[in-house]
Amino acid sequence: MISQCWSVSTAATLTLSKDEEMEARKLDAQLRRIDSLKKRKASLPKGQFLTSFEESEIRRKPEIDYAPVMVKVKNGAARWTLDTEPLSKHEEKQVRSAEQRLGAIKSLHDRKARGVWLERWEMVELSCKPAIESSPLMMRVREGAPRCALEKERQSAPATVSATAPAPAQAPVPNTSPAPAPARAPVSCAPAPKASPAPLPVATPAPASPASPASPTHAEQDYAVSSAELSTNAQEQTLNHMVATIRGELGLEGSLTMAEVIVVANFQLDMPATGTLPQQARSLFRELTSA
Numbered sequence: 001m002i003s004q005c006w007s008v009s010t011a012a013t014l015t016l017s018k019d020e021e022m023e024a025r026k027l028d029a030q031l032r033r034i035d036s037l038k039k040r041k042a043s044l045p046k047g048q049f050l051t052s053f054e055e056s057e058i059r060r061k062p063e064i065d066y067a068p069v070m071v072k073v074k075n076g077a078a079r080w081t082l083d084t085e086p087l088s089k090h091e092e093k094q095v096r097s098a099e100q101r102l103g104a105i106k107s108l109h110d111r112k113a114r115g116v117w118l119e120r121w122e123m124v125e126l127s128c129k130p131a132i133e134s135s136p137l138m139m140r141v142r143e144g145a146p147r148c149a150l151e152k153e154r155q156s157a158p159a160t161v162s163a164t165a166p167a168p169a170q171a172p173v174p175n176t177s178p179a180p181a182p183a184r185a186p187v188s189c190a191p192a193p194k195a196s197p198a199p200l201p202v203a204t205p206a207p208a209s210p211a212s213p214a215s216p217t218h219a220e221q222d223y224a225v226s227s228a229e230l231s232t233n234a235q236e237q238t239l240n241h242m243v244a245t246i247r248g249e250l251g252l253e254g255s256l257t258m259a260e261v262i263v264v265a266n267f268q269l270d271m272p273a274t275g276t277l278p279q280q281a282r283s284l285f286r287e288l289t290s291a
Contacts, residue, residue, distance in 0.1 A: 014077045020069045021080030027064050034061050051113055091137055092148035097250055098132050104268045105129050121260040124253050239278050242285040249288045
């Protein structure tokens with residue numbers, strides 16, 4: 001009995017380390033998930049059941065409750081101090097991109113649990129979840145770092161206020177008296193003069209047709225072909241640059257092809273896949289770099 005009291009008092013004076021705090025928060029999230037699964041299981045109609053994966057999650061509750069860090073928390077160990085340094089604008093953009101990506105991965109995981117066949121790039125995306133969650137920025141967010149408001153959100157507030165402002169009063173329009181009707185001309189009883197015969201039409205010579213343009217020379221044709229090739233090469237270089245930027249901003253795997261990068265980016269950013277490949281890349285590039 002004395003040893004138990006000593007262990008509880010000792011645990012109360014301890015403070016969790018940073019790694020222990022991160023582990024405790026992760027286990028707390030799993031316990032909340034298990035509680036929600038239990039509630040959903042109790043509310044299911046007769047004949048419907050949870051998936052085998054969800055049942056296995058519920059069975060892990062005793063293992064989580066008796067984990068060493070959770071025992072320390074239950075015994076009164078002090079928690080780690082939260083991160084108080086706010087995120088920068090660039091860090092906030094990276095965190096939001098990672099959150100969108102994690103949401104897309106969750107939907108992919110749900111589809112896979114329902115037995116839906118996933119594509120190769122979707123399986124690659126599923127394997128990226130641990131790396132995204134363990135990134136330094138996402139760990140700072142889990143530690144409680146204050147978030148940063150982007151420019152679009154800051155500009156939306158004054159726009160809303162101006163939209164609700166009362167419209168200026170219109171100046172009164174003076175009542176103008178109607179203009180007097182014009183005086184009618186006196187009616188003459190004299191006979192109308194006879195109309196003179198119309199002149200005969202004179203045939204005019206047809207304008208000469210313009211000379212057809214001369215056919216381009218071989219030098220002009222070669223120049224046009226080389227200009228088209230240069231334009232195509234410039235468009236390809238621009239497309240490669242946009243796809244490389246999209247790949248870097250979203251942290252996509254280097255093994256994905258250009259088309260797969262655009263498909264994954266459209267899926268993560270909830271963008272419609274309309275237009276050609278360069279048009280879709282341009283829309284994604286603007287979305288990631290405009291904020």
